[in-house]
Amino acid sequence: MSNFIVKKVAVLGAGVMGAQIAAHCVNARVPVLLFDLPAKEGPKNGIALRAIENLKKLSPAPLADKDLAALITPANYEENLAQLAECDLVIEAIAERMDWKHDLYAKVAPHIGANAIFASNTSGLSITALSEGFAAELKSRFCGVHFFNPPRYMHLVELIPTPATQPEILDRLEAFLTTTLGKGVVRAFDTPNFIANRVGIFGMLATMKEAEKFGLSVDVVDDLTGARLGRAKSGTFRTADVVGLDTMGHVIKTMQDNLKDDPFYEVYATPPLLAKLIEAGALGQKAGAGFYKKVGRDIQRVDPASGGYVAGGAKADDFVARVLKEKDAAKRMKALHDSTNPQAQFLWAIFRDAFHYIALHLESVANNARDVDLALRWGFGWNMGPFESWQAAGWKQIAQWVQEDIEAGRALSKAPLPAWVFDGRDGVHTPAGSWSPKKNAYVPRSTLPVYARQAFRAPVLGEAAPEGAKAGETVFEDDSVRIWHGGDDVLVLSLKTKMHVIGPGVIDGITRAVDEAERNYQGLVIWNSDAAAGGAFSAGADLQAMMPVFMSGGAKAIGPEVARLQAAHQRLKYAQVPVVAAVAGLALGGGCELMLHAARRVVALESYVGLVEVGVGLVPAGGGLKEIAVRAAQAAQGNDILQFLKNGFMAAATATVSKSAHEARKMGYLSQDDVIVFNPYELLHVARSQARAMFDAGYRPPLAAPVPVVGRYGIATIGAQLINMRDGGFISAHDYKLGLMIAEIVCGGDVDAGSLVNEQWLLDLERKAFVELLGNPKTQERIMGMVQTGKPVRN
Known part of the structure; x- marks a missing residue:
């Protein structure tokens, strides 16, 4: 081609x-x-x-x-x-x-x-x-x-x-x-509203119809049909508000005008409440009111009876909430089907309606079942497509229940399920491909050359495609990391910890991976198997893992652990083979520092990068501030280094996080040589290619050169600005202390301007400040607040 x-x-x-x-x-x-x-x-x-x-x-x-x-x-x-x-x-x-x-x-x-x-x-x-x-x-x-x-x-x-x-x-x-x-x-086929809107809007209409039948308010429905079902947090009615009720009304009208022979045609009627809101100009979020309305700090919901707004926030019944936490899909669906709880009956009904609809319409709207599932996952934010949900819950049993409801008049259409549903199959997704009624065959994945760039394509349940967490040949694996390769000359380090936080096991894994790469491979890529599914690159240091050490030995006991992290990052930086960080999602704190010490970064556009330690009352201590000082000195090329330090200092002192990879580059976390990738499924391919190209070009690690610093002059200059911010009420006294400590580190400490220091000097300043802050009550308040609530404490 x-x-x-x-x-x-x-x-x-x-x-x-x-x-x-x-x-x-x-x-x-x-x-x-x-x-x-x-x-x-x-x-x-x-x-x-x-x-x-x-x-x-x-x-x-x-x-x-x-x-x-x-x-x-x-x-x-x-x-x-x-x-x-x-x-x-x-x-x-x-x-x-x-x-x-x-x-x-x-x-x-x-x-x-x-x-x-x-x-x-x-x-x-x-x-x-x-x-x-x-x-x-x-x-x-x-x-x-x-x-x-x-x-x-x-x-x-x-x-x-x-x-x-x-x-x-x-x-x-x-x-x-x-x-x-x-x-x-x-x-998609050229049919009204194509795939995602056709199935997704039907699902929303069916949900509204069933909610009215079971007498459920919009807030309860949204709690039931949002994150609890593995779908967008906004649920059904809030999603409609975000999309715009007029936009939704237009899509519904397209179905009304063009699908008059559809067995579900009656469902395409505009719900009375939706029509009333559109007529009143309450078009959703953009109009300030729709199914919901913000009044002061409160979010109120529409009351269908009066048309006015009342207090919202109602949640799912405890029984239903427990059922939805059941991990076995078959048990979960059976509990919903068998229950007499109105909310459970409602959920079974909307699943039944969706399964009925997609089975009847698969042949007319899509080439195969996989395209339906991917369209709903990618277009409506579902973790699992409707065919996947059916297959996971037990194809044959669900088909029987759906057909029983159709025959009993409980379904939204009298049309029977197609014959292929009952041909003895256990689902529509198989290793051979996904079912196509039109072709009467299982259709494999596209073989367009562009997909050779995706080592692990978006998986579909039952397909048996390679998984990033298990594929390739494992060199070493424990609870923290997996070190592996895909049969080629590039080693891959994948983190396995929650949010890929960095604790002792990850630190050991970094050193082990570099040693192995130098012995037997042309490069090392740091890549996580959930990179394309919204996982973090790394959310930073594992604070909870440090707590036992802190409790037994106090702040000073943490010092050696910080030194081990610093040494691991330095090992990455000075590895004899190129190390490429393949970044997607959050790269915060220690995760940002891990990325900074790679020889090159391949970064997904939707990457959110920053040194955020001040949020827990600490300063970066894994080499991030050292790298700010080193890069500023390199960029200055003999000019005033302080001018090149300002951006890096402010980013760390204010815990600023980039809103994209482009912003991360402007903040100095990415260089011009680093690569921004738009499709996260291509991240591993590009990172491996970069590692090979660097090796083939004769890669040599950087030389550990002396670092010129601005010393006391820079500290005094930045300190004066911090005093103004503190005295003006823009930052707290503890924020001032943290800012001054960061300034002391990036400026090289209590030395003359123009002094030459080595990287270890800067790392020692980081570690000393970090350990000192661990003993500070204000910092301890911030750490405990983050561990307990996941939110920063301002003190």
């Missing part, structure tokens, strides 16, 4: 979705032309300009770094259509009106480049109907590309062809979406 290089993207429509799709493209450093109508007043590009400025203000932030907004060029349909010829990909993202889209297509089609892909970001309109009127050549390059909101954070993109779309167009676009934009691509 020839390369599809996207040098520039055009996005047509600067509304919420269009602007945020543009933002995510520039996150990947792909320049964008953002089009909208010419403004009636002021600059012709005023609408697009305002949209670009608004991107800098939104939360969650669409831009991984606000400066990236400069890569978005505003444009309008009156003056700038000729610039479309420069674009390799054109994405239309205007309002969901077929007539408006056709009018726009007629205007832009003559200007689209001869080799460009043209796509619509519609959430549910027919892609084939949208392509009507196109010349045959453009029609062959047209498809649907449905991003989920917000585009930066939602992993799912649905790719929808028309009968005329060239297959290679889809392959090229899938590769771009997967690697460059970091998405999980699911190919």
Whole structure:
């Protein structure tokens, strides 16, 4: 397959979705032309300009770094259509009106480049109907590309062809979406609302209908259908508020207008409460009221009887909460099915409705069952897809119960389950692939070259695919780490502790891994098997593991443990083979320091990096402050080092955490040589490639050179600023103490400006300050507060 290089993207429509799709493209450093109508007043590009400025203000932030907004060029349909010829990909993202889209297509089609892909970001309109009127050549390059909101954070993109779309167009676009934009691509049929919205919105409608039947309030339903079911914390009604009730109403109307022969058609009726809220302008979060309304500090819920808002916060019954904690899926589902508790009956009903629906519609909406499960996981935040849930709970038993409910009139449709459900199978996912009723076969995974970059693809229950936690050949394993390789020349160190915190076992594992890599391998990669599933790289030092040492020997007993951590990190830094840290998620405190001591970092875009020890009343002591001092001295190249220290000092003193890998680079935690990866499933592949390339280039570790420091002059300068912050009430007295200690370390201690020290000198300053603070009552309050509540204490 020839390369599809996207040098520039055009996005047509600067509304919420269009602007945020543009933002995510520039996150990947792909320049964008953002089009909208010419403004009636002021600059012709005023609408697009305002949209670009608004991107800098939104939360969650669409831009991984606000400066990236400069890569978005505003444009309008009156003056700038000729610039479309420069674009390799054109994405239309205007309002969901077929007539408006056709009018726009007629205007832009003559200007689209001869080799460009043209796509619509519609959430549910027919892609084939949208392509009507196109010349045959453009029609062959047209498809649907449905991003989920917000585009930066939602992993799912649905790719929808028309009968005329060239297959290679889809392959090229899938590769771009997967690697460059970091998405999980699911190919959908051209049916109303495609896969995720079709199944997901049905699920929400069924939930609302069953909630009304069982008399459950919106807050109870959200508690039942959120994290307790392994789904988005916002549950059902809160999710609708976040999406926008008008948006949900539009998706429902698409189903009403286009699915009149559907056996579940009656379920597509707009729920009366939803219709009433939309009519009143209570459109959810963006309008300040929907199913919920914030009043002062309280979150109130809508009362269906009165239409007003009442106190919320009701939770699941204790019995149901206990049932949902049962780890055995079959036992859990049986308890819900058999119980007379209304909440349990409600949960069985919504599971039954979902299983009934996906079995009936699988053939018409998706190529196979895997695509349905991945679409719901990636698009709606479910930990497990609906087919996976069915299979995990016992396929045959669940099928029998669902059919019994259908025959008894308890289900939402009288349509029987398809015959294939009862053909003796134990599920739809097997090592051979996932079931496709249309093909009457199990369909294997895509073999597009882009997926060779994913050593461990998103797993599906029953598939028996390689797992990152078990794959390869283990060299050493204990409760803290696994050291292994995939049959190649790069060793991998994976942390196994909760949140991958760093305790004595991990420290030993680091040293063992470096020793083994130097003996037998070309490089070492630090990578965790849950990197793509939202796991932390490392949440820092294991405070609880230090408690017994502290209780038996006091603060001084911790000193040798800190020295061991420092030595392990130095061992990484000066290893004779390249060490690459493959980072995704949280890299906090000791996790940030672990990352800093690698020869190179390969970092997922959604990585949140920072030295946060002041939150527990401590200072970084694993070499993080030493690295700030070393890097500042290297960057200064003979100029005033203090100017290069300021950012690093402030980040550590205020426990600032980057909101993306791009921000981590601006904060100094990543160098220009470090690599930012958009798809976390590709993290291990890129990290291994970097290690091999460094080895092949003749890698040598850095020399342990003397470090020039600013000494007393720097401490006094920073100290004066800290006094002003303390006296102005911006920081507490203990924060002042912590800030001054950090300043003393990064400035090199009580020495003259320009003095040369070695790294061990700086590490000794870190360790001394850390041990001193452990004996401080204010620090002890912060540590105990964090251990007990997981939240920082301000004192």
